[in-house]
Amino acid sequence: MIGDITASSPASIPAYAVEGHGLVKTFGSFRAVDGIDIAVPAGTIYGVLGPNGAGKTTLLRTLLGIIDPDEGHRTLLGEAQPLRMASQVGYLPEERGLYPSMKAYEAVAFMGALRGLPLAEGRKRAKAMLDAHGMGAAMDKPIRQLSKGMAQTVQLFGTIVHGPRLIVLDEPFSGLDAINQEKLEALIRQQARDGVTILFSTHVIAHADRLCERIAIVAGGRIRFEGTPGDARDRLRSQVRLRTRTSDGAWRRALPADTMAEEGTWHFALPDEGIEPLLRALIDGQAGIESLSIERPGLHDAFVAIAGEAAARQMQGDVPQEAQP
Template sequence: MPILNISHISKSYGSYKAVDDVSFTVERGSVYGVLGPNGAGKTSTIRMIMNILLPDEGNITLFDTAMNDTLKNRIGYLPEERGLYPKMKVLDMLVFLGELHLMPREEASQKALEWLRRLGLEEQKDKKVEELSKGMQQKVQIIGSLLHDPELIILDEPFSGLDPVNTNLIKDIILELKVSGKAIMLSTHMMETAEKLCDRVMMINHGRVVLQGALQPILMDHGKSSIQVEYSGDASFVSGLPMVETADIYGNYLEVRLKEGSSRNDFIGHLLNNIEVHSFKTMQSSLNEIFITLAGEKPNE
């Protein structure tokens, strides 16, 4: 049974429909990606889940119960807008967040220290939040969303402000939480990251669902494979071949998409007869490319 069940929710601000008939479920032991550009409706959807906003239409259930404030203690929520008190010391800030989720003070302090060590922030525990870098503050906020050992974890743009090393660290933690049986909802416009983390995804644009389902079938069913070739010679003839849909040449590299139903072997034969091929590989479309095809715009626009 899903931990979180969203059924046909909609939300308007005046005449603007921010979320339009959105439905999905989040299961234990999985990462569900809510993907789309800024302003697509992702954050409004999360705010309805958290009972910050009420949907105009539709229903939200958590643990098979209508969402209420008591259930919030079973959720870890990293909001898009950061909510740390700049004058508080880091450890005090985390203990305070733990107590808000009904953790005993001693337990909150112990868990906070464990997480600070894990994220390389133990030496910062007595510093004020405002003295930390943006990336460090982001890690503190992430710790605050995990401290009380929630069953459902909702992360809204968790990689914002993180360098590549810390991005990989948080990715590893997300995957560990998944293996431990947590249900994780990841909202992001970073398609490449979602592709590495998510089991299921929903692409949303202008408040409407563009595509949703299990990740691998989406990549197989909606993606187009391309052929990448490293070569020597003149490859200008390739764009005129009857089986070629698109052909792009970058120096001595060629990227080609074949028309539906075309023979790859015939294409390879043309290459071998006309140029010297050094390497040849087939690449599957990424989530980013699929989104651009379906929505007609880049996800970070």
């Protein structure tokens, strides 16, 4: 089973599995990473959230040591030279790639061997992982005969087969159907329960909202927000929807100044003093409350407020994207 793969003792892991300070990376005149500070607590699920072209992939590659920053410094599992920790990291790049003629279980074992796992042990673990995931019948098939989702699962297993302390996934949900997305989310949660740090990038807000303990919202090569999804939502006030039987009366003076009316429903931000004073005014004024709901802002609302409408539209694929360098 995947959860049986034991990583290095968590006692040796620093407080932050990944840190970057003042990171800058340019390609010509384009600043893909523009002065980023980031710290990923060990043992957490951490999401880098932003539209395509925001600098997410360049940031991950810089943190991993695949490319060097033009300015700033980073540490990976406490090491200032990230590539020295490569055997303790599992990295799934956005650009997928497997040898099409290689059997599924051999592909997993091969990727583990690249990180120092003995090939025989890698084959044993690969077969166990594929079988536990319901892919036992496909483990001897060449990659070219697998569906896109199955091939992506094989590459994911190859990313974690050696029992890394840190797993870095770049847009891991891309191309997966809903069922395989749920399986991947379950796998991420299991790895986190086993003490592994998960760092992944995504442009899908729902995945970050469901999975992440902390997030960084990236736009234009900069971090616009860092904290918990709840912290992001708390930047916006909850919204109240009120429907009354009467449309006028002294009680209307109690409605906040930002109140808007739409088809017999009043909309306004939750007052700082809470809803109770307004409720008393509505009851005393015989407004006739038919319905009242308080809706907490979602992470999408927070993203729009933090990164802007344009970035939100890009997240939804409404605006064509330039390829990231």
